[in-house]
Amino acid sequence: MDSAGSASSGKGARDENFPVASWLIAKRHRPAIMAFYNFVRTADDVADHATLPASEKLRLLDQLEASLLGHNDKEPTAIALRSILAERNLTPAHACDLIAAFKIDASKSRYEDWDALIGYCRLSAMPVGRYVLDVHGESQNLWPANDALCAALQIINHLQDCSKDYRALDRVYLPLDDLRAAGAQVSDLGLERASPALRHCLSSLAARTEELLGDAASFSRNIRSTRLSLEVAIIHRLATRLVELLKYRDPLSERVHLDKSQTFMITASTLISRARFGARKDASNVRLLT
Incomplete structure (x- = not known):
């Protein structure tokens, strides 16, 4: 191949789990x-x-x-x-x-433990959010919360695609020590349906990912740009819902992605919630001034 572009998969921004430069x-x-x-x-x-x-x-x-x-x-x-x-x-x-x-x-193609996986996310995920923050002129003080959210988004993708990554690329992002602790084997990822041990491992990793989302809970409200703040709030809500699905669904045999209607409902409810919060905040400020 003469250029990297020759390896194109044909995927675009609309194929991603989360919004990319949306109308917000x-x-x-x-x-x-x-x-x-x-x-x-x-x-x-x-x-x-x-x-x-x-x-x-x-x-x-x-x-x-x-x-x-x-x-x-x-x-x-x-x-x-x-x-x-x-x-x-x-x-x-x-x-x-x-x-x-x-x-x-x-x-x-393998990661021994959670720390190794987070180390990978420091290169593969966290810089994405940092770049978007830089584009908006936001403070680097937001980087820790950004890093937690971006790592969570990356790991959600790993959990969703764990079987596909293994089958197509022999790549396993699930920490090997977590697989062993659950009594699962790498080869379980090639099954049509997750074994009970693999399901336990996946659910446990989803719970750890939920903790990362907790670390990022205040992220959106600390962003100065209103539009970016809303975008991040929506992404956080979408990620929270996906983690909930991953805690009890089997990504080897069940759908663990959100369809357009689900994404729309989460987006709309987040915008409405933020609008109500803003109205309450304005009303509170008025009371303080009178």
Whole structure:
């Protein structure tokens, strides 16, 4: 392959679990977020390609990063992001962290424990939210809450796709010590239906992911941008619902994704809840002033 774009899976922003630069995001910020998404999508498709050898994946990821940093002009999505970063005086560090995560995906297929998985999320997930915060000019004080939410979103995806990742790529993100503690085996991921031991392991990991969402509970309310605050609040609610599903459904044999109607209802209820909170807050301020 001449370029990373040749490995495209055809997936786009609409195929993701969670909103990407939705209508809630201010129009002036959407190009920067979409440029980042397109770059990351390109790198992800390389790392997840079913037939490319690891050496070729690493070569293409190196080439993609080099284009981002201005060392070549071979990768269109990298050139587009490079231009946006220069225009808005943003760092390429977050995108480079993601490239590092995809290089791990190209060469590593197992994680021994929860700490190892979170270490992967530090490269594969947390930089995404940090970049969006930077685009909006938000404080780095928000990074710990952002990191908890982004790690949760990443692990939700791992739990949803645990069987597909194993079957297609022989990649297992479930911590091996959790599998052993539950009495499950990696090969259980290839079954048509999860064994009781695997179900116990998945439910336990969903509960740990729920704790991460608890750490991010106040995140949205501390964001200055009203639009981004609403987007994050909705994403948090969507993630909370998915974790609830993963605690009692079997991702090997049952649907653990939200359809359009469910997503709409959660979005609408979150917006209504925030509107009511804002109205109560305004009324409280009026009482304090009278």
